[in-house]
Amino acid sequence: MSNFSTHQTAWCPGCGNFQILDSLKTALEELGKDPYEVLMVAGIGQAAKLPQYISANFFCGLHGRSLPAAVAAKMANEKLTVIVDTGDGDSYGEGGNHFIHNIRRNVDITHFVHDNQIYGLTKGQASPTSMEGMVTDVQVNGNANTPLNPVLLAIACGAGFVARAFSGRKEHLVSVMKEAIEYKGYAIVDILQPCVSFNKLNTFAYYNQRVYELGEGYDPYNKIAAMEKSMEFGEKIPIGILYKEDKADYHQKNPVLKAGVPLIDIERSPDVLKNIMQDFF
Amino acid sequence: MAAVLQKFLKDSGLYVFTTRDFMSRVRGGHNFTLIRFGAEQVLSHSDILDGIIAFDEDSLVLHSKSLKPDGFILCDSQWKDKDQRIIPLDLLGIAKELGNARTIGSIATGVILKLFDLEPVHIEDTLRKYIKKQYLEENRNALLRGYGLVGKRYSLPAGEPGERIIISGNQALAFGAIAGGIRFYSAYPMSPSTTILEYLSSKATEADIVVEQAEDEIAAINMAIGAAFAGAPAMTGTSGGGFCLKVEALGLSGMAEIPLVVADIQRPGPATGLPTRTEQSDLKFVISASHGEFPRLVIALRSHRDAFYQTARAFYLARKYQIPVIILSDQYLADSYASIEPYELDGVQPAQELEAVVEEGTYLRYRITEDGISPLLVPGKTKNFVTSDSDEHDERGWITESAEVRNQMMEKRLRKLIKLKEELQEPEFVGEDTYETLFLGWGSTYGPITEAVNRLNRETSGKYAALLFGDIYPLPEKLLKEKAPRAKRIINIEQNATGQLAELIREKTGIVCDDSLLKYDGRQMSSDEIISYTRKGVKL
Numbered sequence: 171m172s173n174f175s176t177h178q179t180a181w182c183p184g185c186g187n188f189q190i191l192d193s194l195k196t197a198l199e200e201l202g203k204d205p206y207e208v209l210m211v212a213g214i215g216q217a218a219k220l221p222q223y224i225s226a227n228f229f230c231g232l233h234g235r236s237l238p239a240a241v242a243a244k245m246a247n248e249k250l251t252v253i254v255d256t257g258d259g260d261s262y263g264e265g266g267n268h269f270i271h272n273i274r275r276n277v278d279i280t281h282f283v284h285d286n287q288i289y290g291l292t293k294g295q296a297s298p299t300s301m302e303g304m305v306t307d308v309q310v311n312g313n314a315n316t317p318l319n320p321v322l323l324a325i326a327c328g329a330g331f332v333a334r335a336f337s338g339r340k341e342h343l344v345s346v347m348k349e350a351i352e353y354k355g356y357a358i359v360d361i362l363q364p365c366v367s368f369n370k371l372n373t374f375a376y377y378n379q380r381v382y383e384l385g386e387g388y389d390p391y392n393k394i395a396a397m398e399k400s401m402e403f404g405e406k407i408p409i410g411i412l413y414k415e416d417k418a419d420y421h422q423k424n425p426v427l428k429a430g431v432p433l434i435d436i437e438r439s440p441d442v443l444k445n446i447m448q449d450f451f
Numbered sequence: 452m453a454a455v456l457q458k459f460l461k462d463s464g465l466y467v468f469t470t471r472d473f474m475s476r477v478r479g480g481h482n483f484t485l486i487r488f489g490a491e492q493v494l495s496h497s498d499i500l501d502g503i504i505a506f507d508e509d510s511l512v513l514h515s516k517s518l519k520p521d522g523f524i525l526c527d528s529q530w531k532d533k534d535q536r537i538i539p540l541d542l543l544g545i546a547k548e549l550g551n552a553r554t555i556g557s558i559a560t561g562v563i564l565k566l567f568d569l570e571p572v573h574i575e576d577t578l579r580k581y582i583k584k585q586y587l588e589e590n591r592n593a594l595l596r597g598y599g600l601v602g603k604r605y606s607l608p609a610g611e612p613g614e615r616i617i618i619s620g621n622q623a624l625a626f627g628a629i630a631g632g633i634r635f636y637s638a639y640p641m642s643p644s645t646t647i648l649e650y651l652s653s654k655a656t657e658a659d660i661v662v663e664q665a666e667d668e669i670a671a672i673n674m675a676i677g678a679a680f681a682g683a684p685a686m687t688g689t690s691g692g693g694f695c696l697k698v699e700a701l702g703l704s705g706m707a708e709i710p711l712v713v714a715d716i717q718r719p720g721p722a723t724g725l726p727t728r729t730e731q732s733d734l735k736f737v738i739s740a741s742h743g744e745f746p747r748l749v750i751a752l753r754s755h756r757d758a759f760y761q762t763a764r765a766f767y768l769a770r771k772y773q774i775p776v777i778i779l780s781d782q783y784l785a786d787s788y789a790s791i792e793p794y795e796l797d798g799v800q801p802a803q804e805l806e807a808v809v810e811e812g813t814y815l816r817y818r819i820t821e822d823g824i825s826p827l828l829v830p831g832k833t834k835n836f837v838t839s840d841s842d843e844h845d846e847r848g849w850i851t852e853s854a855e856v857r858n859q860m861m862e863k864r865l866r867k868l869i870k871l872k873e874e875l876q877e878p879e880f881v882g883e884d885t886y887e888t889l890f891l892g893w894g895s896t897y898g899p900i901t902e903a904v905n906r907l908n909r910e911t912s913g914k915y916a917a918l919l920f921g922d923i924y925p926l927p928e929k930l931l932k933e934k935a936p937r938a939k940r941i942i943n944i945e946q947n948a949t950g951q952l953a954e955l956i957r958e959k960t961g962i963v964c965d966d967s968l969l970k971y972d973g974r975q976m977s978s979d980e981i982i983s984y985t986r987k988g989v990k991l
Contacts, residue, residue, distance in 0.1 A: 177849070207831050209681070214841070222840075222849055227830035229680050230840045230850075231673060232703050238670040239677030243830075245661045246635060246681035250831045271666035425656050433634055434682040434829065436659045443630055443796045446654065450616035450626075451793075 174198055174205055174225045181216060186337035186363030186374075190284055191220055193340050194255065197347035198226075209250045211240035213265060216291045217257035217284035217363075234264025241277040241420070247432045248421055251351065252279040259289050262298040262318050269320075273327040273356055277420040280350045281358045283320065284337075286365035287372050294368035304371055320360045322400040325393065325413045331357035332396070332413040336381045337364070338374055342409065349411060355419040362407070377407070384410030391415065452504075452556030453484040454581045456563060460488045461617045461790040462577070463569045464610025468493035468898075469788040470975070475642070475726040481509050490608040493789070494754070495898030498977045502566075504559050505530075523604070525562055538562075540600055546593065551586065554593035561597025568603040571595075616793050620784035620895075623758035624714060625650040626794075628686055629658050630759065631712075631766025632801035635678035635685040637663040637671040642726050643782040644688045644716040668696035672713065676700060679709050680839055682829035684766050684802040688714035691733045692723065698740045701775055705745025707839040708817070708825065708864065710769035710802065712762070717781040719973045728973030729782035731894050732947040735954065737777050738924040744861070746772065746868045749924035751779040753879070753897035755789040757921055763799045768874075770802035772867045773827055779923070781946070783975040784895040809835060815846040819859055823866030868925065875922045877930040882916030883908055888985070889938035890917035891931075891964065892945065893952050895975070900944055902978035907985060915985075920952065926959045935962045942966045944981060 174195040181187045198208060210221035214233035221228035227250070231239045236254045244252045254261075261269055261283045288306075289295045295306050296313040299320065303312040324332045331353040335343045343361065350357040362381070364374050388410070390396060396413035421427040426436070457467045467488045474480030485496045500518045505511040505526040515524065515534050524537045531539035540562065546555040557578075564571050574591055582590050618626070625647045628636070638648045652662045661678070665671035668689055675685040689697065694715045704711040715737055719730035731751075738749055748768055752758045758780065765776040809826055814835035818825045825846075830837035838848030843860060845851045879897070882904040892900045897919045907915045918934055920927070935941060943953040943964045948971040953964040968984050970976045 180850075206834055206836070209830055211677075219850070225836065227837045228839070228848070229677065229707075230842065231676065231707070232699055232841055235669065235673040235700065238665065238673035239680070242635065242637065242663070242674035242677035242685075243681035245663070246678040246683035247829075247831055250681065267666055268670055271670070424661065426659055426661055433659070433661055434832075438659050442658050443626075443799075445657070446626060446629065447616065447793060447796065450618045450622070451614060 177223065179223050180219055182367050184366045185216075186286065186365070187217060187220065187284060189337040189340060190282070190343070190361055190363060191223055193337075193343040193347060194220070194282070195224060197344045197351065200344070201348055201351060203251055207250055209243055209252045211236050211243065211252060211254045212256040213260035214291070215257040215260050215289075217255070217286075218260055220255045234260055235268065236260060237265060237268040237272045237281070240279050241272055241275060244277050244279050245420070245424075245427065245433060247434050248278070248427065248430075249432050253351065254279060254281045256283065257290070258283055258285040258287065258297045258299050258320075262320055266298070270323075270327055273324055273329045275420055276330065276355045276417065278354055279356060280353070281356065282347065282350070283358065283360050284363045285320070285360050286363045286369055287317070288365050288369040290365050290368060301371055306368075319400060319403070320358070321412055322397060324358050325397050325400060329358055329413070330355045330415040330417045331411070332400070333357070333359045333411045334362065334407075334409050335359055336362045336377050336409050338377060339381065339383075339409065342383055346411060353414075355417060362409075380405065380407045381409050382406060384408050384412070452560060453486060455557070455577060456560045457486055457617060457788060457790075458577050458580065459560065459564060459569065459571055460486070461615055462572055464612055465490060465607065465790075466493045466610070466615075467617060467788070467790045468495060470496045470783065471786045472974075473727050481513060483510060483514070490610050494902050496787075496975065496977055498979050502563075504563070506555060523566070525559055538601065545596060549589055549593050549596065551589050554589050557590040557593035558597035558600075561594040561599075562601050565598045565601050566604040568606050571598060614793065615790045617788055617790045618755055619646070619786060619788045620752065620755055620758050620780055621646040621716065621786070622650055623755045624752065624762045624778065624780060624785075625654075627759035627762030628712070628766065629654065629660070630796065630799045630801060631763035632684045632803070633660055633686055633766065634683035635661050635663075635675060636687070637665045637674040637678075637685075638688045639665050639668045639671050639693060641668075641690045641693045643718055643785045644690050644693070644714065646785065647688045647714060647716070668693040669700065672697040672700040673703075675711055676704055676707070676709050679711055680707070680830070682832065684710065684770065686712040686714060686766075688716065690716050690718050691720045691736070694733065694737065694740070701747075702741035702743055702745060703841050704775040705741065705747060705864070706743070706841055708773040708827075709839065710773050711775045712765045712769050712778065713775060714762075714778040714780065716785045717779060719971065725973040727782065729895075729975050730946055730971060730973060731779075731781055731896070732951065732971070733779065734893070734923065734947075734951040737779065738955070745774075745864055746871065747775050747777060747924070748772075748871060748922070749777045749779060751894035751921055751923045752784055753894055753919055753921050754784070755791050758784065759794050760799070761921060763801065766802040767800050768871070772824060772871055774867065774871075779894060781895050809833070811835065816848045817844060817846045817860065817863070819846060819863050822870050823863045824870075825863070872925055875925060875927040877927045878918040878920040880916065880918055880930065880934065881905070883914045886914045886916035886937070887939045888913060888915050889934060889941050890915070890981075891920075891941060891943045891952060891956065892917060893920035893923055896944055896946055899976055899978045899981060903981035903985070906978060907982060911986065923952075924955070926955060928960055931956065931962065932960060940965045942968060942985075944968045944976070946970055946976065
């Protein structure tokens with residue numbers, strides 16, 4: 171039994187979430203993380219229940235609002251390994267604005283998105299990444315909207331670590347997760363994950379036929395090439411680290427945090443109040 | 452110019468109260484500042500003017516009807532025929548002669564000081580605070596030139612000696628937050644709350660605060676909650692419209708029991724309303740904001756003293772009870788400056804870690820306790836897992852749908868109110884011990900109502916008193932229940948259209964107000980208006 175194991179889940183048998191949970195535990199184990207210094211953050215949804223099933227600190231907040239809570243927790247205590255682990259509706263739908271702006275903020279957290287291209291917990295409506303034409307109880311004539319391309323959007327917004335993975339390729343997923351967690355800055359991994367109950371289009375077989383790992387020859391530091399690669403989503407779907415860039419993270423740019431002492435550990439000078447009051451005389 | 456003048460007045464030993472009236476635009480429009488000063492503490496503005504300093508024709512025309520018959524108007528001599536009360540001076544000509552037309556404000560400052568027979572002290576030190584280095588010399592010359600242009604006209608009673616501070620409502624609130632131990636502030640800019648964001652940014656390095664401008668108000672409050680969960684005392688600030696967006700997360704703070712301070716600097720609503728003006732219309736909104744039921748505390752700021760002490764107290768109580776504490780201020784208080792005695796810094800109790808002795812492996816974040824307060828640990832600082840959930844949860848913080856646990860948890864959270872109610876602060880009582888008329892008010896109408904009560908008792912044969920609420924929800928009922936039955940007439944005075952305090956009081960105590968004085972035009976009522984209404988039964 172792993173250090174990170176806990177209790178029974180509320181997921182459907184055969185759900186891709188199990189593979190992601192399993193991979194995450196392995197990744198954290200292999201990185202030698204202390205569970206007491208790991209903070210799992212999620213919003214609401216079936217994927218967002220994952221923090222409940224892993225032995226670590228967790229903060230399960232509101233639907234769509236996991237990123238603001240997560241980045242602020244990291245600002246308060248940079249010693250925490252902060253991982254947002256939640257779904258596509260949470261990350262790209264309700265939380266779309268936070269997704270864009272936290273890329274710009276570049277706080278050193280990791281964002282794993284269980285992208286099953288459907289709303290699971292609310293029982294099968296289109297998500298921002300659902301394919302065009304997908305028929306659901308709401309999209310009765312087929313989804314008319316263009317699916318969001320989260321990895322392309324992330325690169326365009328200036329993310330420094332953008333990856334795509336598939337829940338069915340555990341070994342590969344674990345290696346991508348480990349690199350994402352180790353990356354200094356905001357790292358996003360869009361994890362393709364079949365929903366066995368509601369998504370009859372994007373099945374295990376669908377992905378198994380299409381996904382291929384980016385090989386040795388692929389240069390993730392080339393932004394234009396990465397954007398082109400990000401747009402490949404059809405007969406073939408590349409998985410792996412699409413884009414990587416070394417850049418200053420939030421803490422390095424913040425005048426209070428750049429010294430490297432966690433905010434909650436900084437001793438405030440006892441004269442601060444007296445000095446500030448002087449301004450008002 | 453107002454900042455410089457109010458500092459000179461304060462340094463002369465006088466009390467000052469300054470309010471700003473400006474339009475919702477970047478430049479232009481008619482904007483003005485009201486400065487009131489005297490030898491005794493000044494608590495509010497007045498609509499009756501002793502003097503006008505007009506730099507354009509609009510100011511002259513718009514305000515001369517409020518000027519006393521023996522008042523003065525200081526303006527450029529080009530308008531000297533507009534009003535008999537004008538002191539014509541070639542202000543613009545002199546300013547140009549001094550090399551910069553914009554020194555006109557400093558010339559006027561010198562004139563005012565001379566008219567009131569006040570010695571300009573520490574000229575350089577004062578100007579340096581507000582004026583860029585390269586303009587210092589010309590402004591100093593302008594001020595001295597203005598001082599020489601006129602003779603003495605008024606003599607004020609000597610001010611009380613003593614060092615005072617001059618501070619705006621929002622500065623006082625932000626300073627109070629620092630005293631309360633704030634480490635994290637996040638906000639989206641919105642008038643009239645933005646100066647808190649600006650002030651805390653300017654103090655971020657000195658006071659070790661992370662200040663983050665969020666992408667929207669929802670992010671701002673969720674950030675504050677995330678920071679607080681991780682152990683940093685946190686606040687988010689906004690005005691009513693932004694508060695609307697924060698409402699779901701306010702409930703998260705209640706459900707997950709995360710200490711949080713939310714400042715709502717009210718302005719007239721609904722929707723965009725009157726962005727740069729004042730109102731007290733968010734009371735009934737914030738006491739019930741968010742779905743579901745959870746304990747919260749709402750504190751209305753009455754004055755520049757309150758703004759500091761009560762904001763610091765908000766941090767202490769938010770941490771103690773692990774609840775959201777809402778600070779209600781408004782544009783009038785936020786943007787006005789008052790000279791007051793310096794704050795006593797030693798007595799302030801900041802948010803602090805409470806004793807949470809937990810043996811390893813037995814920690815329950817939401818342990819059912821007698822007073823409802825569970826042990827709160829900081830994640831990463833303990834060999835226990837700290838867990839929070841917006842779903843209903845068990846003692847471990849895990850999702851549950853058990854009816855039994857739901858009841859236990861709801862009752863545990865609401866039980867915190869019992870102890871909280873014991874430490875509520877009763878409203879401030881002002882006026883005669885035996886009274887016929889009792890005014891009820893809350894928040895920033897404290898100044899105008901207090902002044903009105905004092906003047907009515909001095910100038911009329913009636914007997915007046917007032918109860919002025921700071922802590923407002925839960926409603927402190929003790930003093931109200933004692934004082935209300937002894938009044939012949941109870942009048943609620945509020946800066947809103949529906950009498951929200953009166954409704955709250957009636958709901959909680961059954962006490963009914965006989966009359967209401969309500970104002971909702973975006974302009975703060977003055978003591979003059981209250982007196983006129985009380986004596987003649989008409990609104991000004």
